[in-house]
Amino acid sequence: MWGPVLDLHGWITQQIDAAEQHALDHQRDPSDALRWCKAHRKILTTHAPAGGGGSDAYACEGCGYNGADYCPELNVEHVNDCPTLLALAEGYGLTKEQRAALDRPEPERPAPTGPSLIPAALAEAMYGHLLATVVGVQPVPSPRQRALEILGPELKKISGYLPSPSSE
Ligand SMILES: [Zn+2]
Known part of the structure; x- marks a missing residue:
């Protein structure tokens, strides 16, 4: 399928959209399928990039934090590696090849040429x-x-x- 390269989160979103449309178009009673789609969207809402423009902008918020209270780190550094999303993607038939071809957005690194805070x-x-x-x-x-x-x-x-x- 041609189109923009999606990250894991985007790929699953696309599969859910397609499954929902398929249920509406072809099933006499799509309520079961629609309920599953709704549940899967909730998982996507929870297991999503933390955002915020920091170095962990693409870490998975839903997988939680570890480490000491004074310096917590997100457990899963990139949402593409979120075990919950990977399990969900497996259910939608994500192949190893497709996984390898997924987009993997990375946070922008600060420019190394910026002036130091110390003169x-x-x-x-x-x-x-x-x-x-x-x-x-x-x-x-x-x-x-x-x-x-x-x-x-x-x-x-x-x-x-x-x-x-x-x-x-
Ligand atoms: Zn996660």
């Missing part, structure tokens, strides 16, 4: 202090410090040049 100069100073205190070694000068050491005398010849306090 670079402060981080550098903290790092140097840490090295000197804990390890007992003097930090290797940063490329900026090295450049200022080398270029400093030349820069001071330029009128209007004001060396920054940290470079002295």
Whole structure:
């Protein structure tokens, strides 16, 4: 069947829709089938991606949390791996091949180029202090410090040049 690639949750939703339509179109009394469809939709409502844009946005909310109270983690990291949904999908005839071809949306990772919350100069100073205190070694000068050491005398010849306090 051609169409958008669905994740496990979407695939089951599609099967339930089709089963419901089939029951309405072809069964003299579709009430049993419709009741099953309704029950399955309730399972889908419970076992759904946690959402929220965090790193666990696609974790299964319905499978619950584990771990310590101060740092709970969702038990099933991706809703495609939810055992309840996989059992339901098995009932709708999901094959191994179909499962492998399912979409697996992942949360967007924060861009690694974002500015640090700690200003670079402060981080550098903290790092140097840490090295000197804990390890007992003097930090290797940063490329900026090295450049200022080398270029400093030349820069001071330029009128209007004001060396920054940290470079002295
Ligand atoms: Zn689940």
